[in-house]
Amino acid sequence: IALREIEHNGGKGQVIDLPLLDPLFAVLGPQAANYRLTGKIKPRTGSRSTNAAPRNAYKCKDGNYVGLSASIQKMAERVFESIGRPDLITNPRYRTNADRVKHAAELDAIIGEFIAQRTQAENVAFFEKADVTIGPIYDISQIVEDPHVLARELIADYPDPDMGAYPMHHVVPRLSVTPASIRTPAPKIGEHNEMLLAELGIDAATYQKLLAAGIVCSGKPTAAEE
Numbered sequence: 001i002a003l004r005e006i007e008h009n010g011g012k013g014q015v016i017d018l019p020l021l022d023p024l025f026a027v028l029g030p031q032a033a034n035y036r037l038t039g040k041i042k043p044r045t046g047s048r049s050t051n052a053a054p055r056n057a058y059k060c061k062d063g064n065y066v067g068l069s070a071s072i073q074k075m076a077e078r079v080f081e082s083i084g085r086p087d088l089i090t091n092p093r094y095r096t097n098a099d100r101v102k103h104a105a106e107l108d109a110i111i112g113e114f115i116a117q118r119t120q121a122e123n124v125a126f127f128e129k130a131d132v133t134i135g136p137i138y139d140i141s142q143i144v145e146d147p148h149v150l151a152r153e154l155i156a157d158y159p160d161p162d163m164g165a166y167p168m169h170h171v172v173p174r175l176s177v178t179p180a181s182i183r184t185p186a187p188k189i190g191e192h193n194e195m196l197l198a199e200l201g202i203d204a205a206t207y208q209k210l211l212a213a214g215i216v217c218s219g220k221p222t223a224a225e226e
Contacts, residue, residue, distance in 0.1 A: 053100035191219030
């Protein structure tokens, strides 16, 4: 929109240089800077944060997971109080964030044990009541049933010659006046060969010879496949 505004006000159009690599690299955050400044490579830590604790993904009684984050001091103290361990607030091993990060594995074991005794829904309700930042970590079966996903109609059924209908994610982004849609499924290999070769001047008889010789395919099932 900004580039278009410049063009409409007498400026020149510009090429938007946006390969897939650039935004993916940006997701790494400060890792490149940290490596250049320290020469150290960040170890793999799974879902655990290396900057704050407790902050991790924890397994629940029903096999689902929750993500809990207590990055600030007051939040960490609320976690300790809510799980019945106020003694951890004054414990030298967990008194400050730096202490908690240093002993994150031990702290995760304590919190993980508490969370493992409750289902995902029970944990979310419990910690939300305690004013602790927590959220369910969905698997795909939960994502497709989420009220927000359903309200946004993020999954749509599209026609498919073999399956009748095939579920796919909705086209993004959505335009208010001319919203995009998928009108046809992906073609089978060779499905449009006859049409495309005809545009190049290859007549029907020649096309059939190419087909019989196995040089091209039609995308249609063979007699054996039928």
